[in-house]
Amino acid sequence: MKKLAVRRQVSRLPRELRIAELMTAARAVFKEKGYADALTSEIAERAGVVEGTIYRYFDNKRDLLIKVLEQWYVEIISDYEKQLKHVSGTWNRLRFMVWHHLSVLHLEPVLCRLVLLEMRPAPDYRQTIVFDMNREYTLRTIEIIEAAVASGEFRSGLSLALVRDMIYGAIEHHTWAYLRGEGDFSADQVADSLADMVYRALATHPRVEAPVPDAHQLTQAIERLEKIADRLEVPAALATKRSGLAKARS
Structure with missing residues (x-):
């Protein structure tokens, strides 16, 4: 009796799903190994396909990296815009923008x-989608500055590109040690300080805020006041006593 040939079932995902799987695997490998040590064979293995499948959808490993970074930028910008809708006021928006960028750096250093x-x-680089996405991302900062200039809150005649470079240059310089794997930083503290410095430098009428002392400072201040009061009370008591004696003699 002739045996029937058994056909092997091949799972074929829709193009969009296959690309999504490959990019998820690539992102994980790039984060773990970096770019130089990331192998397309390992990316394919994690995605459950043969290595040749990658080249059906991507030109090479660099093309895959660019697509991964493009998707990452889309996620960042989407999250930024969603949260920024609920933030009002130039200082608050500046502070949020700096904090958001610092948080991204802290979360995804690789x-x-x-x-x-x-x-x-x-x-x-300037011909890649990554460059375009980075310009689109930092454009949000320029828009905050631009709106403040238009309302008269910030001085006119500012170079918006220079202000943008000043902000992101300061962030990059401050966090570079962390990105190298050395030390750490507080997104909240850096955002507060940098937003305040930028605002005060650009504002037509910078807001002046009295520093808020902490509990230890308050305790020390109270102790100093009590000592001063004690020193004042002694001469006052003596003066009262002397006045009483003088009256008694008269």
């Missing part, structure tokens, strides 16, 4: 290094 070390130094 992906940030991939942008700074793999993408930015490349000769064709």
Whole structure:
């Protein structure tokens, strides 16, 4: 009796789902290994496909990295815009923008290094979608400054690009040690300080805020006041006593 040939079932996902799986796997491998040590064979294995499948959807490993970073920027911008809707006031919006960027750096240091070390130094960086996405991302900062200038809250004649570079340059310089794997930073503290410095530098009438002392400072201040009061009370008591004696003699 002739045996029937058994056909092997091949699972074929829709194109969009297959690309999503490959990019998820690639993102994980890039975060764990960096770009140089990431192997397309490992990416394919994690996605459950043969290595050749990657080249059906991506030109090469760098093309895959660019697509991963593009997707990451889309996520960042979407989250930024969703949260910014609920923030009002120039100082608060500036502070939120700085805090959000710092939080991204703190959460995804490896992906940030991939942008700074793999993408930015490349000769064709300005022709990549990553460059375009970065410009779109930082445009939100320019829009905050622009609105403040238009309302008269910030001085006119400012170079918006220079202000943007000043903000992101300060953030990059301050966090570079952390991105190298050295030390740490507080997104809240840095955001407070940087937003305040930028606002005071640009505002037509910078707000003046008295520093709020902490509990220890308040305790020390009270103790000093009590000592001063004690010193004042002694001469006052003596003066009262002398006045009483003088009256008695008269």
